[in-house]
Amino acid sequence: MSRIVVALGGNALGKTPKEQLELVKNTAKPIVDLIQGGNEVIIAHGNGPQVGMINLAMETASNNGAGTPEMPFPECGAMSQGYIGYHLQNAIREELLNREMNTPVATVVTQVIVNEDDPAFENPTKPIGAFYSEEEAKKLEEEKGYIMKEDSGRGWRRVVPSPKPVDVAEKETVKTLVENGHIVITVGGGGIPVIAKGNSLVGVPAVIDKDFASEKIAEILDADIFIILTAVEKVSLNFGKPNQKDLAKMTTEEAKKYIEEGHFAAGSMLPKVEAASKFAESKEGRKAIIAALSKAKEAIEGKSGTLITK
Ligand SMILES: Nc1ncnc2c1ncn2[C@@H]1O[C@H](COP(=O)(O)OP(=O)(O)O)[C@@H](O)[C@H]1O
Numbered sequence: 194m195s196r197i198v199v200a201l202g203g204n205a206l207g208k209t210p211k212e213q214l215e216l217v218k219n220t221a222k223p224i225v226d227l228i229q230g231g232n233e234v235i236i237a238h239g240n241g242p243q244v245g246m247i248n249l250a251m252e253t254a255s256n257n258g259a260g261t262p263e264m265p266f267p268e269c270g271a272m273s274q275g276y277i278g279y280h281l282q283n284a285i286r287e288e289l290l291n292r293e294m295n296t297p298v299a300t301v302v303t304q305v306i307v308n309e310d311d312p313a314f315e316n317p318t319k320p321i322g323a324f325y326s327e328e329e330a331k332k333l334e335e336e337k338g339y340i341m342k343e344d345s346g347r348g349w350r351r352v353v354p355s356p357k358p359v360d361v362a363e364k365e366t367v368k369t370l371v372e373n374g375h376i377v378i379t380v381g382g383g384g385i386p387v388i389a390k391g392n393s394l395v396g397v398p399a400v401i402d403k404d405f406a407s408e409k410i411a412e413i414l415d416a417d418i419f420i421i422l423t424a425v426e427k428v429s430l431n432f433g434k435p436n437q438k439d440l441a442k443m444t445t446e447e448a449k450k451y452i453e454e455g456h457f458a459a460g461s462m463l464p465k466v467e468a469a470s471k472f473a474e475s476k477e478g479r480k481a482i483i484a485a486l487s488k489a490k491e492a493i494e495g496k497s498g499t500l501i502t503k
């Protein structure tokens with residue numbers, strides 16, 4: 194049995210509530226395969242499209258004069274955790290019951306502590322919400338004061354600060370649940386970013402990268418395996434070029450070299466390789482894997498994905 198932290202990417206959730214409700218049924222299958230294989234599984238997920246959607250909806254509603262209050266950004270992050278966790282926990286519960294397993298599954302609304310002085314607050318980089326054309330993006334910059342950037346050749350998106358996770362506020366709760374056989378969905382959307390002020394945790398307008406937050410909880414929980422599930426089967430060199438080379442494995446040393454050579458796109462594959470390398474280097478014997486959502490079981494068995502080791 195292994196303790197496995199699974200980080201789910203955008204393809205696990207889709208972009209609309211209807212799409213998400215359908216997609217999570219598929220997402221639950223490879224997760225339950227791992228649970229059925231006797232592993233302890235902890236689930237984390239992204240929230241870029243969802244937190245952007247919630248924030249834009251609340252902003253539009255509060256501006257239309259119908260009395261909807263302004264919704265602060267960290268509260269939008271909390272809403273995205275609840276909304277995604279609700280769909281995921283129900284889909285996993287149903288898939289477990291379909292296989293005559295009744296392991297309890299729950300989402301923990303999780304706050305992740307960040308450093309108030311993190312330079313990320315001065316340089317927004319995390320894409321959220323929908324994709325726009327350049328023209329639409331420029332209009333949004335003027336009308337709403339958003340900062341818009343091109344996202345890995347896929348279109349223009351709003352960007353917000355993305356500080357690094359320092360600690361997980363609810364870590365003891367998550368540990369207790371995991372040690373008692375519960376399946377926990379945690380650090381959703383990278384966690385609600387908070388700064389510690391005396392006895393208070395104060396939300397800040399930012400989105401923590403889910404790859405880094407899930408790596409943090411994987412270290413805290415002393416996981417054996419950290420697996421990042423995304424849309425591609427393997428990490429590649431020269432991605433998208435005629436000489437693309439898919440990697441079955443790489444050492445953290447090799448990863449550093451490939452990062453320097455610019456093989457991994459910022460905001461997409463780069464944080465995954467960085468987070469996976471951090472986990473592999475954090476303790477002897479820890480394994481990190483980047484793999485396709487549909488191939489999670491095969492990846493754990495060493496038959497798919499890219500294995501990252503020290
Ligand atoms: N070197 C690379 N190897 C594989 N995929 C890459 C590479 N560089 C960029 N990508 C892209 O990164 C995507 C994964 O990032 P992203 O879509 O942001 O992840 P998430 O699944 O977390 O939403 C892949 O689907 C692929 O399109």
Ligand SMILES: NC(=O)OP(=O)(O)O
Pocket residue numbers: 202203238239240241242320382383400401402403404
């Ligand atoms: N919070 C976060 O990293 O979300 P995405 O994975 O959707 O970008």
